[in-house]
Amino acid sequence: MNRYIVLYHAAQEVAERFARATPEEAAVGLAQWQAWSVRLGDSLVDAGRPLGAPATVTPDAVSDGGSDVIGLSVIQAASREEAIALMRDHHHLAFGSITVLEEQMIPELASAES
Template identity: 30%
Template sequence: MSKYMVFYNTTNAMRAQLSQIPPDQAGAGMRDWMTWGERVGDRLVDMGSPLENDGEDDVQVSGYSIIDADSREQLDGFLQGHPHTKAGGTISTQRFMDMPEM
């Protein structure tokens, strides 16, 4: 099994749009995230957190999660239909390196 860092990427335009969402719609979005987390189950090591965006780059990492997966294909399955991509964002991933035992 491998551990993957999942990065949620947004553009300036998407961040501006998300900041204008009314609280009731934001709550529905959070429910979508919780439903996704339940689907991934105990393979979701850390749901993560939103990140502050303060740079000048248009596309920035706006959040993260950590997932255990048996393969890249399984990870892709966990991320299929993710609420972040449904909202217009993109996702990138990196596998944690295996560390030698000491």
């Protein structure tokens, strides 16, 4: 099985709206996450969490913002296509987009882990 990092993209306003959700609205969102988690079963390595306060670091500066990534999860699947299929009906797609990235092993580290 391969591991995939799932990044949830949305406008910062969406993240702010989530942060201001009423307890009832939060309960609906939590129920959607729980249903998704159950549906994925063992394919879900880490359900993840919301992300905030992005900073971009370059050799010359640090700047605030500049990212529309508002959350992440980690899944596992036999192939890229299977990983994408696991995300096709994710409830986040009502708010934004999802990026699925396959983790790549660093050869030197992979041989040391064996």
